[in-house]
Amino acid sequence: MNQPQRGHKVHAPVSDGPPRRVFAMVLMVVSSVVISFGGLIIRNMEDADPWQINFYRSIALMVAVTIILLFQYRRLAITYVKGIGQSGIVGGIMLAVAGITFLQSLAHTTVANTLFMLSAIPFITAGLARVLLRERLRPATLIAMVTAAIGISIMLSEGLGVGSIYGNAMALTTACCFASFAVIVRRNRQTDMLPTLLVSGLVIMIVGLFMRIGDLGISLHDLLLCFLWGGLLSGIANWTFIVAARHLAAAEVTLIMLLEFALGPTWVWFFVGEEPSRWTLLGGILVIASVAIRALVELRLSR
Numbered sequence: 288m289n290q291p292q293r294g295h296k297v298h299a300p301v302s303d304g305p306p307r308r309v310f311a312m313v314l315m316v317v318s319s320v321v322i323s324f325g326g327l328i329i330r331n332m333e334d335a336d337p338w339q340i341n342f343y344r345s346i347a348l349m350v351a352v353t354i355i356l357l358f359q360y361r362r363l364a365i366t367y368v369k370g371i372g373q374s375g376i377v378g379g380i381m382l383a384v385a386g387i388t389f390l391q392s393l394a395h396t397t398v399a400n401t402l403f404m405l406s407a408i409p410f411i412t413a414g415l416a417r418v419l420l421r422e423r424l425r426p427a428t429l430i431a432m433v434t435a436a437i438g439i440s441i442m443l444s445e446g447l448g449v450g451s452i453y454g455n456a457m458a459l460t461t462a463c464c465f466a467s468f469a470v471i472v473r474r475n476r477q478t479d480m481l482p483t484l485l486v487s488g489l490v491i492m493i494v495g496l497f498m499r500i501g502d503l504g505i506s507l508h509d510l511l512l513c514f515l516w517g518g519l520l521s522g523i524a525n526w527t528f529i530v531a532a533r534h535l536a537a538a539e540v541t542l543i544m545l546l547e548f549a550l551g552p553t554w555v556w557f558f559v560g561e562e563p564s565r566w567t568l569l570g571g572i573l574v575i576a577s578v579a580i581r582a583l584v585e586l587r588l589s590r
Contacts (some may be wrong), residue, residue, distance in 0.1 A: 329394075378486075399553075400567050411466035437573055
């Protein structure tokens, strides 16, 4: 096999025959269900703070991604890491900021608030793609975006009253940064952007080390949870998501992703007893309903 020339984009290899759509859907469901346990893991930490959690979680995720890359590309793994270029570095930084603000949000508001905010990611992505990539927005998308914005406003207004405005703002920041990452991936869809997770993990590790220098000691219980979350859950979720998303329509991916936002608060509510408020449920229902209806409409149109 000839190695790609230096300075050129490295494209992900395409298999001769794509896997069956039903298999891709199963992988997508597995990805959403697995990653939905993140909030429950956070609530079961003993004393580790968000900076410590992010530090060790990033180490585990980087190890998992490295193993996946070596398994996929073997001796060419380093070449594919370099192939992400400047766009991959920027995307990794956006993903790092999203990871940092995500834990800050969970530390200052409920899991339901955080995940319901994140369910607006498809619409923020659509808005950014319209501005940056000149992608046309259909009327149905605009209506759904307005509805989702109303739901987010309800949750933010509640935060002003109960002191969780910082947590809600961090969740909104997470959604914006992840949407920016999604636009970068979309713009470079021919390149395997999995190595951006290495950039993200490195940035988070450096920031966590700076914020908690000399104070990174955590219990074995918390360390194992960090490794479980970062190495196993996030590793499996990111890999299955990337594989499945290549063989499904965007509407199908968005629809199945709703499992994460619906199941995340459910696990915490069931196992920990963290019950979301009525206003949080109302705002979350508006956001998720707008995403679901828009996805179903897009799926019907695509058929």
